[in-house]
């Protein structure tokens with residue numbers, strides 16, 4: 001059995017009546033939405049959280065009516081601020097501050113019940129909460145979310161408990177980690193080329209036909225073609241920055257949501273280092289400082305930043321700071337400073 005709070009039971013209860021399932025724009029979000037639709041509320045509308053790339057309360061319903069929010073990674077106080085205006089359910093596995101007032105809040109990582117190894121994806125968490133429904137379709141979706149979220153470990157061939165778990169769940173299904181990795185790349189490309197319609201189709205297809213349903217969508221493969229060109233462009237635009245020992249830092253200015261794709265690629269190419277990417281998105285007037293490593297845990301960095309007054313999200317091996325363009329530089333400085341202090345201490 002997995003350790004979960006009472007909030008998870010409450011979240012499942014609310015989710016069974018949810019008119020809408022809102023999901024994060026990546027592969028894990030799509031796979032989780034598919035599972036939730038199949039087992040909690042097949043009648044609910046599946047909608048990706050828009051605009052893609054924006055983390056904030058302003059994109060959530062102001063007066064919630066029981067929406068189920070999957071894998072979105074916002075800190076709990078955001079949901080607490082909505083809790084008095086209506087009901088909603090949250091299922092997540094990001095390392096954030098937990099909600100305190102929202103009863104139907106389910107995030108065992110935020111609640112201190114385990115880390116990324118125990119809860120490698122929202123889809124796997126949901127699969128276990130549903131008491132392992134067990135069919136081939138469900139097992140494929142549970143593993144697909146893990147493969148999406150743990151792609152940097154798979155690509156750099158670093159062992160990870162989550163990948164081992166996904167491999168076990170896939171036994172006897174005929175699916176392989178490699179096949180799901182290809183599919184995750186295509187699904188994730190859909191947000192990189194800013195195609196929310198395609199992500200909504202993908203969630204619907206996941207709910208109806210699981211992995212094969214998503215594989216059959218043309219839009220994801222078109223997105224993959226387009227995204228691989230964007231990646232080439234991004235790599236050619238990277239500007240190296242001064243960084244402390246053991247850290248590789250770049251600046252990027254580009255109007256495409258390629259942050260995690262570029263950051264993940266750089267991290268898997270330099271598995272012993274910590275990669276920092278300061279990405280400015282001029283058309284949105286905002287940017288992201290993305291920190292990723294496949295070998296170094298970064299939960300300490302998130303705490304150090306919070307202590308320095310910089311709000312950061314992330315997981316065990318990734319830290320993300322979202323900022324308006326004019327604040328990006330100071331966020332980057334705070335990140336580099338914290339990394340520099342830690343390099344003295346090692």
Ligand SMILES: [Mn+2]
Pocket residue numbers: 028029071093120121122149
């Ligand atoms: Mn996830």
